[in-house]
Amino acid sequence: xxxxxxxxxxxxxxxxxxxxxxxxxxxxxxxxxxxIYLDAVIRDKFEGRRWQLPAQVYAxxxxxYPGQTLALARFTSxxxxxxxxxxxxxxxxxxxxxxxxxxxxxxxxxxFPEEAQKAGRYQLTFSGQTLTGIRQNQSEVDWLRLDPMRIxxxxxxxxxxxxxxxxxxxxxxxxxxxxxxEDRGFYTHWGVSPLAIARAFWVNIRSxxxxxxxxxxxxxxxxxxxxSDQQTLGRKLNEAFMxxxxxxxxxxxxxxxTYLNEVFLAQAGRRAIHGxxxxxxxxxxxxxxxxxxxxxxxxxxxxxxxxxxxxxxxPERAMSRRNLVLDVMADQGILKDDDASALKKRSLGVVKVxxxxxxxxxxxxxxxxxQLAEDYSADVLRSDGLKIFTTLDPMVQDSAEEAMVQTTxxxxxxxxxxxxxxxxxxxxxxxxxxxxxxxxxxNPRFSGFNRALEAKRQIGSLIKxxxxxxxxxxxxxTLASRLNDTSFKLLFDNGKEWQPANYDGLEHGQVLLNSALxxxxxxxxxxxxxxxxxxxxxxxxxxxxxxxxxxxxPATMLGAVNLTPLQVTQVYQNLLGGGFAVPxxxxxxxxxxxxxxxxxxxxxxxxxxxxxxAYLLQHAxxxxxxxxxARSIYSRFSSDVVLGGKTGTTNDNRDSWFVGFDGRFLVTTxxxxxxxxxxxxxxxxxxxxxxxxxxxxxxxxxxxxxxxESVEWAYVEEETGxxxxxxxxxxVALPFIAGTEPQDKSGCLSVDSxxxxxxxxxxxxxx
Numbered sequence: 038x039x040x041x042x043x044x045x046x047x048x049x050x051x052x053x054x055x056x057x058x059x060x061x062x063x064x065x066x067x068x069x070x071x072x073i074y075l076d077a078v079i080r081d082k083f084e085g086r087r088w089q090l091p092a093q094v095y096a097x098x099x100x101x102y103p104g105q106t107l108a109l110a111r112f113t114s115x116x117x118x119x120x121x122x123x124x125x126x127x128x129x130x131x132x133x134x135x136x137x138x139x140x141x142x143x144x145x146x147x148x149f150p151e152e153a154q155k156a157g158r159y160q161l162t163f164s165g166q167t168l169t170g171i172r173q174n175q176s177e178v179d180w181l182r183l184d185p186m187r188i189x190x191x192x193x194x195x196x197x198x199x200x201x202x203x204x205x206x207x208x209x210x211x212x213x214x215x216x217x218x219e220d221r222g223f224y225t226h227w228g229v230s231p232l233a234i235a236r237a238f239w240v241n242i243r244s245x246x247x248x249x250x251x252x253x254x255x256x257x258x259x260x261x262x263x264x265s266d267q268q269t270l271g272r273k274l275n276e277a278f279m280x281x282x283x284x285x286x287x288x289x290x291x292x293x294x295t296y297l298n299e300v301f302l303a304q305a306g307r308r309a310i311h312g313x314x315x316x317x318x319x320x321x322x323x324x325x326x327x328x329x330x331x332x333x334x335x336x337x338x339x340x341x342x343x344x345x346x347x348x349x350x351x352p353e354r355a356m357s358r359r360n361l362v363l364d365v366m367a368d369q370g371i372l373k374d375d376d377a378s379a380l381k382k383r384s385l386g387v388v389k390v391x392x393x394x395x396x397x398x399x400x401x402x403x404x405x406x407x408q409l410a411e412d413y414s415a416d417v418l419r420s421d422g423l424k425i426f427t428t429l430d431p432m433v434q435d436s437a438e439e440a441m442v443q444t445t446x447x448x449x450x451x452x453x454x455x456x457x458x459x460x461x462x463x464x465x466x467x468x469x470x471x472x473x474x475x476x477x478x479x480n481p482r483f484s485g486f487n488r489a490l491e492a493k494r495q496i497g498s499l500i501k502x503x504x505x506x507x508x509x510x511x512x513x514x515t516l517a518s519r520l521n522d523t524s525f526k527l528l529f530d531n532g533k534e535w536q537p538a539n540y541d542g543l544e545h546g547q548v549l550l551n552s553a554l555x556x557x558x559x560x561x562x563x564x565x566x567x568x569x570x571x572x573x574x575x576x577x578x579x580x581x582x583x584x585x586x587x588x589x590x591p592a593t594m595l596g597a598v599n600l601t602p603l604q605v606t607q608v609y610q611n612l613l614g615g616g617f618a619v620p621x622x623x624x625x626x627x628x629x630x631x632x633x634x635x636x637x638x639x640x641x642x643x644x645x646x647x648x649x650x651a652y653l654l655q656h657a658x659x660x661x662x663x664x665x666x667a668r669s670i671y672s673r674f675s676s677d678v679v680l681g682g683k684t685g686t687t688n689d690n691r692d693s694w695f696v697g698f699d700g701r702f703l704v705t706t707x708x709x710x711x712x713x714x715x716x717x718x719x720x721x722x723x724x725x726x727x728x729x730x731x732x733x734x735x736x737x738x739x740x741x742x743x744x745x746e747s748v749e750w751a752y753v754e755e756e757t758g759x760x761x762x763x764x765x766x767x768x769v770a771l772p773f774i775a776g777t778e779p780q781d782k783s784g785c786l787s788v789d790s791x792x793x794x795x796x797x798x799x800x801x802x803x804x
Contacts, residue, residue, distance in 0.1 A: 090422025120322025228280030400477030555665030684720030
C-alpha cells in the first residue's frame with residue numbers, strides 16, 4: 038500500500054503543460070485558410086464584373102438651328118426639364134440665364150454613340166416663335182445639340198443605380214478633396230492606418246464636428262463592397278485583413294477609381310444612388326467632370342452621412358458641411374482662401390429634379406422594353422450598363438400629358454357617363470415612324486395597365502380609310518365614284534339579320550366616295566366593303582400592319598374590329614407613308630457603358646401601296662377635317678393650315694377615337710371606359726378635342742404631301758361625279774390617277790367647251 042501511495046504522490050506532483058505550440062499551429066492554419074478565402078473573395082469581385090449596372094434610357098436630344106420654330110419660353114422650359122439651373126450669371130456647365138429675348142446657356146458635356154460632345158457656352162436669340170441665331174465666342178453657329186434627358190433606368194434587383202466613370206475623367210479637385218477629408222495618408226498606408234485614426238480624432242475634437250474619418254478609403258470600400266454595417270469585432274477584423282489584401286493586389290489608382298464608383302450618396306425612392314457620377318447627375322443634373330469646386334465640396338461632404346446631409350431635405354446641414362469641406366480645401370492648398378470664402382456664399386445649387394429621375398414616362402418605357410426584348414435579355418438590360426437612346430421628345434410628351442389630363446377632366450365634368458373616363462395616346466413622326474410621345478393612362482405617371490399597348494377596343498369608323506384604300510388600289514373606284522348610301526338588310530343562314538344605319542339615322546342617296554369618307558357614312562362604306570369582299574378589306578388591313586386579323590364578318594366593315602392604339606397608329610402611319618410601310622420605333626441607338634456603339638436602329642421601309650393611291654387617300658383624310666366629321670378643329674386653327682384625320686365612334690359611344698395629323702406628327706387618341714361602359718362622347722366631341730389641344734400646344738404645321746407625277750387634279754360635280762371645271766356650281770377639286778378621271782362630262786363643262794371651240798375658230802380666221 039505504501040508503494041502505491043508514493044506512486045500516486047509522484048504523479049500528482051508532475052506539472053501540467055498546455056499544448057501552446059499545437060494551438061498556435063492550428064490557429065495559424067485556420068488564419069491562413071481564412072486569409073486565403075478572403076483573398077479569393079476579393080480577387081473574384083475585383084477581377085470579375087464588379088457591379089450590375091442599370092441600363093440608362095435617354096430621350097432624343099434637343100437639336101437647335103437658326104430659323105427653327107421655337108419660342109423662348111418653350112426653350113427655357115426644356116432647359117428646366119433637363120435640370121439646367123437658372124442663374125443671374127452663367128459660370129459653369131448646366132447653367133443658363135435669360136436677358137430680354139436672349140438666353141446664355143453653358144451646355145453640358147455628353148458622350149453620344151457617335152461622338153463625345155464637349156461642354157460649351159452659347160448665346161441664343163429669339164423673336165416671337167422663332168430661334169433667330171446661335172453664337173459661340175462671337176461666331177455664328179449653324180447647329181447645336183443639347184445633352185439628352187435621362188428618362189428612365191432599367192435597374193438590377195439590388196436597386197443600385199450608378200454610372201461608371203474612369204479616374205481620368207474625374208476632376209483632380211474632387212480626388213484631392215476626397216483624400217484630404219477622408220484619408221490623407223491614402224498613398225502611403227497599406228490599407229489600415231492607426232495614425233489616421235488618431236489624427237482624425239484630434240482634428241474632430243478641435244473643430245467641434247466630424248471633419249475627418251478614421252477609416253481609410255480602402256477600409257470604407259471594403260465595408261461597402263464586401264461587408265455589412267454591423268459594428269462587431271469580427272467584421273472589423275475582416276475589414277482590416279481584406280483592406281491589407283486589397284492593397285497587396287491592386288494599385289492605389291484602381292482602388293480609388295472603384296471607390297469613386299461605389300460610394301453611397303443618396304436614396305431616391307427604391308433606388309440607391311452610388312458613385313460620384315450618379316450623385317452628380319442626381320443632385321446637379323450634370324456630369325462629375327462639369328462640377329464646380331463648391332459642388333464637389335458638397336458631394337465629398339455627404340460621404341460621411343448621405344441621409345443626414347441630404348441637401349434637398351436638410352439644406353442647412355448640407356450648407357454647413359459643404360463650408361467645412363471648403364475650409365479643408367483651402368487649408369490643404371486645393372483652393373485659395375479668397376476663392377473658398379467666395380464659394381461659401383453660394384447657394385447649394387441643387388436642381389429640383391436631376392438627370393437620374395426614375396421612369397418618368399412609364400407608358401413609353403413599356404414600349405421601349407418591348408422592342409428591346411427582341412434583341413437583349415432581361416439580365417443584360419439590368420446589369421450591362423447599356424445606354425439606350427430613344428425617340429421620345431420630352432416637350433411633345435409633356436404637351437400631350439397636359440392635354441390629356443386637362444381635357445379628360447373637363448369631359449368628365451360634362452356628363453356622369455364620363456366619370457370613369459380613361460385615355461391613351463401615341464404621337465409619332467409620320468416621316469420616319471419614331472414615337473415622340475405616348476400616354477397609357479389618364480394619369481400619365483401610372484405604371485400599371487398600358488392601354489396604348491394592351492387595350493383592344495373596337496375601332497368604329499377608323500376602318501373606312503382601309504376600305505377606301507382597298508377600292509382605290511383595286512382600280513374599282515376613284516374618289517369621284519358614286520356610292521349608294523341607302524339602307525339595306527342582310528339575312529344569314531342562322532336566321533339572324535344585320536341592318537346597319539348611319540349615325541344620324543338618315544340616308545344620303547348617291548354620294549361621292551370622297552364625301553362619304555369625309556362625313557363617315559356607314560351605309561355607303563358597308564355596301565362598298567361587302568362589294569369589294571370583306572376578306573379583301575381585311576387583307577389590306579393586314580399589309581397595313583395588323584397581324585391578328587379578325588374573322589370576315591360584314592360587321593367588320595363598320596369597325597367591329599378590336600385593335601390597340603398602337604396597332605391603329607401603325608395602320609395610319611403606313612397610310613401616310615407615301616405608299617411605304619414605316620415600322621413604329623422607339624430606339625435610335627444602343628451603346629455600352631464606355632460609349633462604344635452596340636447597335637443602331639435605322640429607318641426601314643417597305644412598299645405596301647402605290648404612291649398614287651396613298652396620295653388620294655391622304656387627300657380624302659384632309660377632306661374629313663375641311664368639311665367632314667372633324668371640321669370643328671378649324672374653330673381653333675387657321676384655315677391656312679392643312680390638317681387631316683379620321684374620327685371613330687363605336688356603338689353607344691363606348692369608344693371615342695381620333696387619328697389626326699399635321700405636317701410633323703400623327704396622333705392617335707382613344708377615350709373610353711375600362712369596363713366598356715357607355716360615354717357621352719363621339720370621336721369628334723371627345724378624342725378630337727384632346728388632339729386639338731395637343732396640336733395647339735406644340736404648334737401646328739401644314740400637311741404637305743408629295744404629289745406623284747402620274748396624279749392629276751380635276752373638277753367634278755359633287756352631285757353626279759361628272760367631269761366639270763372651276764367656277765361651275767357644285768364642283769370639287771379631286772386628285773386622280775392619270776387616265777381614271779370621270780368620262781362623263783357635266784353640262785357646264787360642255788357649254789364651256791363649245792364656247793372655247795367658237796373662240797378658237799374666230800381666232801384662226803382673223804390671224
